[in-house]
Amino acid sequence: MRFVCNANTDAAGLSVLIDDIKILNTNNPNDVKDNTPTVCDLNITPNPANKEVTLSFPKALYNPEIQVVNVLGTEIFNLKLIGEFNHTPLNIENLDNGVYFIRVNSENTVFQSRLNVIR
Structure with missing residues (x-):
């Protein structure tokens, strides 16, 4: 696989960045699979x-990762659990x-x- 990028930067110094590339299944090049994560509702109690x-x-x-993010999109903390869970405090x-x-x-x-956190 090869990535080629030809870009001219302008006075503002604009450039191209490629990030978060995942190659998931290389066994069959004809395999087309949608690897977009499914987003589902989470039940939080009390709230x-x-x-x-x-x-x-x-x-x-199995091995869920929990992220707490504020309204500005800043990650406050994250927690990686090991094992299988239906619920967790x-x-x-x-x-x-x-x-x-x-x-x-x-x-x-x-x-x-x-x-919603209320004190």
């Missing part, structure tokens, strides 16, 4: 909350009042929901 919430998934997840005592988005990534599925 709003102030100390701890329970994240419940519609199916068992999440301590939110260190979060300030506000709205956050919880994303859970597992295999080719992303679960996402909004969390």
